[in-house]
Amino acid sequence: MTTTVSEPQTTTTTPPHLTAPEREPIQAVSLILSKGSLDMAYPGLILANGARMSGIEANLFFTFWGLDIITEKRLDHLHTPTVGNPSMPIPTMLGGLPGMEALTSRFMKKRMEELDIPPVREMLEILSDAGAKLYACRMAMDMFGLEREDLVPQVDGVLTVMDFFDTAAGSQIIFI
Amino acid sequence: MTTTVSEPQTTTTTPPHLTAPEREPIQAVSLILSKGSLDMAYPGLILANGARMSGIEANLFFTFWGLDIITEKRLDHLHTPTVGNPSMPIPTMLGGLPGMEALTSRFMKKRMEELDIPPVREMLEILSDAGAKLYACRMAMDMFGLEREDLVPQVDGVLTVMDFFDTAAGSQIIFI
Amino acid sequence: MTTTVSEPQTTTTTPPHLTAPEREPIQAVSLILSKGSLDMAYPGLILANGARMSGIEANLFFTFWGLDIITEKRLDHLHTPTVGNPSMPIPTMLGGLPGMEALTSRFMKKRMEELDIPPVREMLEILSDAGAKLYACRMAMDMFGLEREDLVPQVDGVLTVMDFFDTAAGSQIIFI
Numbered sequence: 001m002t003t004t005v006s007e008p009q010t011t012t013t014t015p016p017h018l019t020a021p022e023r024e025p026i027q028a029v030s031l032i033l034s035k036g037s038l039d040m041a042y043p044g045l046i047l048a049n050g051a052r053m054s055g056i057e058a059n060l061f062f063t064f065w066g067l068d069i070i071t072e073k074r075l076d077h078l079h080t081p082t083v084g085n086p087s088m089p090i091p092t093m094l095g096g097l098p099g100m101e102a103l104t105s106r107f108m109k110k111r112m113e114e115l116d117i118p119p120v121r122e123m124l125e126i127l128s129d130a131g132a133k134l135y136a137c138r139m140a141m142d143m144f145g146l147e148r149e150d151l152v153p154q155v156d157g158v159l160t161v162m163d164f165f166d167t168a169a170g171s172q173i174i175f176i
Numbered sequence: 177m178t179t180t181v182s183e184p185q186t187t188t189t190t191p192p193h194l195t196a197p198e199r200e201p202i203q204a205v206s207l208i209l210s211k212g213s214l215d216m217a218y219p220g221l222i223l224a225n226g227a228r229m230s231g232i233e234a235n236l237f238f239t240f241w242g243l244d245i246i247t248e249k250r251l252d253h254l255h256t257p258t259v260g261n262p263s264m265p266i267p268t269m270l271g272g273l274p275g276m277e278a279l280t281s282r283f284m285k286k287r288m289e290e291l292d293i294p295p296v297r298e299m300l301e302i303l304s305d306a307g308a309k310l311y312a313c314r315m316a317m318d319m320f321g322l323e324r325e326d327l328v329p330q331v332d333g334v335l336t337v338m339d340f341f342d343t344a345a346g347s348q349i350i351f352i
Numbered sequence: 353m354t355t356t357v358s359e360p361q362t363t364t365t366t367p368p369h370l371t372a373p374e375r376e377p378i379q380a381v382s383l384i385l386s387k388g389s390l391d392m393a394y395p396g397l398i399l400a401n402g403a404r405m406s407g408i409e410a411n412l413f414f415t416f417w418g419l420d421i422i423t424e425k426r427l428d429h430l431h432t433p434t435v436g437n438p439s440m441p442i443p444t445m446l447g448g449l450p451g452m453e454a455l456t457s458r459f460m461k462k463r464m465e466e467l468d469i470p471p472v473r474e475m476l477e478i479l480s481d482a483g484a485k486l487y488a489c490r491m492a493m494d495m496f497g498l499e500r501e502d503l504v505p506q507v508d509g510v511l512t513v514m515d516f517f518d519t520a521a522g523s524q525i526i527f528i
Binding site for chain 3: 208210239240241315318319336337338340341342344345346347348349350351
Binding site: 143164168171172173 | 202218232287
């Protein structure tokens with residue numbers, strides 16, 4: 001297994017031209033993942049993976065619904081909301097029909113697979129192998145009644161918000 | 177009343193080990209709260225509170241639906257969406273039933289109370305007492321037809337986006 | 353046409369007083385727009401516009417549902433979710449009725465117009481004229497099967513996540 005995910009092999013149509021040499025490169029990112037839907041889990045995991053591929057340190061702090069992403073019983077069943085998301089090409093009424101959500105999630109998982117983007121569980125392994133740090137939020141754990149054993153083994157620790165700010169020193173905080 | 181909220185008294189299972197001594201600690205955070213649901217109000221308020229407890233300056237900028245959090249008539253009635261949130265253990269169809277949203281919000285408020293996390297109104301007082309600054313977005317105020325009198329007394333001012341960027345100097349901007 | 357949008361001509365009730373002179377002003381922002389709803393498109397576009405008006409460099413990186421904002425066939429039809437958004441003054445059941453979403457979007461567009469905030473298409477032109485850089489996410493393009501021709505002409509390029517982190521050097525990353 002590779003330690004990072006390759007992005008699709010198409011080339012960039014226009015090279016970025018904003019990075020003046022004197023600009024300080026991003027050193028580290030601290031991603032707060034607060035949502036448990038498939039379509040908000042992937043942006044966080046993909047940003048973390050891209051950071052590691054660029055030699056940028058990556059901390060992931062899972063809180064609120066984002067705890068689902070690292071919870072053993074939930075992470076293989078993350079869904080994509082079909083209602084409340086006007087970008088989905090599904091009328092609101094239809095979006096509410098049973099089975100519609102599962103269908104959309106299946107479509108999204110299939111597209112991800114075609115693009116060689118691993119499922120969430122494997123993404124977590126890849127990130128951990130690549131040196132990203134995975135933390136669960138203490139308060140959210142207590143709120144949902146979760147214990148350390150309920151989480152995937154890749155989790156490096158359970159942090160309070162104050163601990164989180166400590167680990168975030170020198171990094172960019174990104175809330176997702 | 178204490179000036180900050182204590183986090184639950186469980187200890188951190190794994191100490192954070194990423195903070196190299198040479199890393200610059202976070203000095204200040206500028207949180208943009210753009211959503212008015214209970215489950216997106218709390219992450220912002222809790223992050224701000226954790227920042228103050230760590231000696232980090234905290235500015236909160238309430239915009240769009242986030243204005244609800246500081247609007248007198250709305251802040252005691254913030255809800256948690258039951259539809260459009262696949263992390264809720266409620267089927268989409270059921271989530272749309274009248275009363276379901278109130279039920280979920282009541283559950284969330286009860287858990288918050290059990291964890292000694294104060295209700296939103298008290299959180300705003302605590303944050304203000306602890307030196308956090310609360311600002312309303314000028315444009316969003318005009319959009320929703322709100323006046324200064326419609327907001328809680330803790331609000332320190334109404335800022336344009338340009339004013340916001342001025343106050344954000346030296347801080348991390350976090351959009352919620 | 354002006355190159356930036358003027359904010360409503362009401363004055364700020366309280367001047368910001370947090371900016372100590374020694375604080376380093378924000379130099380550049382890199383906004384990640386991941387959502388395609390009207391109410392999450394505007395915060396990103398308005399922040400970018402405010403940044404340019406303050407002499408702050410602005411990069412916009414459109415990914416996931418946020419691609420809708422720069423996709424020719426979609427950008428004039430962005431909607432505001434009526435379900436899953438408890439801030440909307442519409443009961444969940446009603447929010448699911450056909451036509452309700454269009455009605456809410458029409459209300460929002462009308463208020464925006466009254467406040468002299470241009471429609472999305474014009475905002476993109478204004479931002480581009482003001483020197484903001486617009487980038488599409490390579491992976492999201494592949495996921496949705498989009499080509500460069502499907503996007504508005506203002507788009508400056510298609511970037512991988514690694515490219516994005518390069519362009520973000522020296523800037524604040526803000527995920528919306």
